[in-house]
Amino acid sequence: MSFINYLSREINCKIVYYGPGLCGKTTNLHFIYTKTNPEAKGKMISLATETERTLFFDFLPLSLGEIRGFKTRFHLYTVPGQVFYDASRKLILKGVDGVVFVADSQIERMEANGESLENLRLNLAEQGYSLDKLPYVVQYNKRDLPNVASKEELHGLLNPTGVPEYEAVAPTGVGVFDTLKAVAKLVLTELKRGG
Amino acid sequence: MVNPQMVMYEEEFNQIQVLCDKLVRESNSRTVFIVDKNGQLISASGEVENVDTTSLASLTAGNVAATGGMAKLLREEEFATQFHEGVKANVHIQLVGNRVILVVIFDARSSLGLVRLRVKKSADELNQIFEKLLRKVAEPGLDSPFAEITDEDIDNLFNE
Numbered sequence: 001m002s003f004i005n006y007l008s009r010e011i012n013c014k015i016v017y018y019g020p021g022l023c024g025k026t027t028n029l030h031f032i033y034t035k036t037n038p039e040a041k042g043k044m045i046s047l048a049t050e051t052e053r054t055l056f057f058d059f060l061p062l063s064l065g066e067i068r069g070f071k072t073r074f075h076l077y078t079v080p081g082q083v084f085y086d087a088s089r090k091l092i093l094k095g096v097d098g099v100v101f102v103a104d105s106q107i108e109r110m111e112a113n114g115e116s117l118e119n120l121r122l123n124l125a126e127q128g129y130s131l132d133k134l135p136y137v138v139q140y141n142k143r144d145l146p147n148v149a150s151k152e153e154l155h156g157l158l159n160p161t162g163v164p165e166y167e168a169v170a171p172t173g174v175g176v177f178d179t180l181k182a183v184a185k186l187v188l189t190e191l192k193r194g195g
Numbered sequence: 196m197v198n199p200q201m202v203m204y205e206e207e208f209n210q211i212q213v214l215c216d217k218l219v220r221e222s223n224s225r226t227v228f229i230v231d232k233n234g235q236l237i238s239a240s241g242e243v244e245n246v247d248t249t250s251l252a253s254l255t256a257g258n259v260a261a262t263g264g265m266a267k268l269l270r271e272e273e274f275a276t277q278f279h280e281g282v283k284a285n286v287h288i289q290l291v292g293n294r295v296i297l298v299v300i301f302d303a304r305s306s307l308g309l310v311r312l313r314v315k316k317s318a319d320e321l322n323q324i325f326e327k328l329l330r331k332v333a334e335p336g337l338d339s340p341f342a343e344i345t346d347e348d349i350d351n352l353f354n355e
Contacts, residue, residue: 001200002200002201003201003202003203003231003235004200004201004202004203005208007204007205007209011341014233042247043247043249043250045250047257056261057257059234059250059253059257061253065352066352067341067344067348067349067352068344068348072352075234075253087264088261090264091257091260091261091264094233095231095234184353185349185350188341188349188352189346189349191200192344192349194341
């Protein structure tokens with residue numbers, strides 16, 4: 001749910017990075033955090049376990065500039081990917097304006113990708129959202145690893161509706177900003193439509 | 196529209212700000228802020244200069260969401276009030292109208308009893324302001340300010 005403040009002329013939107021455990025959601029946010037000018041970002045918050053697995057969420061507030069005198073601010077969140085944190089994932093999806101599904105390209109993670117995507121659809125549906133109607137992009141992460149599925153296979157399995165998709169190597173930033181820009185653009189286009 | 200926007204107009208914003216300022220004074224607290232349930236900061240008052248209000252807002256909303264999840268599991272409607280006691284600072288969190296969150300940060304200059312009393316009164320007023328605001332937003336003819344923007348405007352944002 002975007003938040004428009006006429007007084008401070010700000011528009012705030014919420015983007016959630018979803019995907020199976022260890023697919024690189026937090027790494028995406030880390031890269032964005034390290035490569036963004038200090039004045040355009042807030043503090044990055046990670047609620048993680050001692051072994052640095054996301055426990056509740058990561059949070060990164062970001063300013064993307066002005067449109068017609070309105071400052072655009074995006075709040076980026078990740079969900080915990082591990083299967084048993086489903087209750088937390090549902091909470092984080094509340095009020096979402098756009099979703100990035102981060103897939104792990106490794107062949108052995110195909111089942112986990114499929115399960116996570118199904119879980120995303122279900123959790124959105126529970127709150128009255130449909131993934132097909134939300135601003136939504138897919139990122140195929142870990143393209144630098146040896147044992148990866150082809151882009152065509154990933155597309156067939158994870159992107160049957162043909163939303164914008166990007167290949168990525170999150171630790172070095174390949175595809176990270178392309179993904180963010182794509183989803184932010186879709187969110188703003190949706191706002192333009194009055195969604 | 197599955198996902199209605201939260202819109203804040205000058206009139207209601209000013210009323211909310213006055214309410215926050217008053218609550219800071221009357222409860223002898225350090226900081227008061229109001230957050231929507233999705234973690235967006237709506238208003239802040241008191242000692243806010245050295246506080247990362249954006250992060251606090253997001254964490255408060257996460258906290259309230261988690262507590263709401265617990266309530267659901269225990270078949271409770273909600274746990275509307277939370278209190279965190281620290282050494283130097285205490286935090287009182289109140290869910291108002293299941294819509295916004297009223298957060299009061301206070302120290303030894305105040306007390307939980309006083310804060311609770313003042314929060315209760317402010318919560319009623321706040322609820323009325325938000326009900327009025329929601330009716331206003333639901334009125335037909337109030338278009339999104341973004342209806343006027345073009346695809347080019349959006350593209351330009353990313354080309355800079």
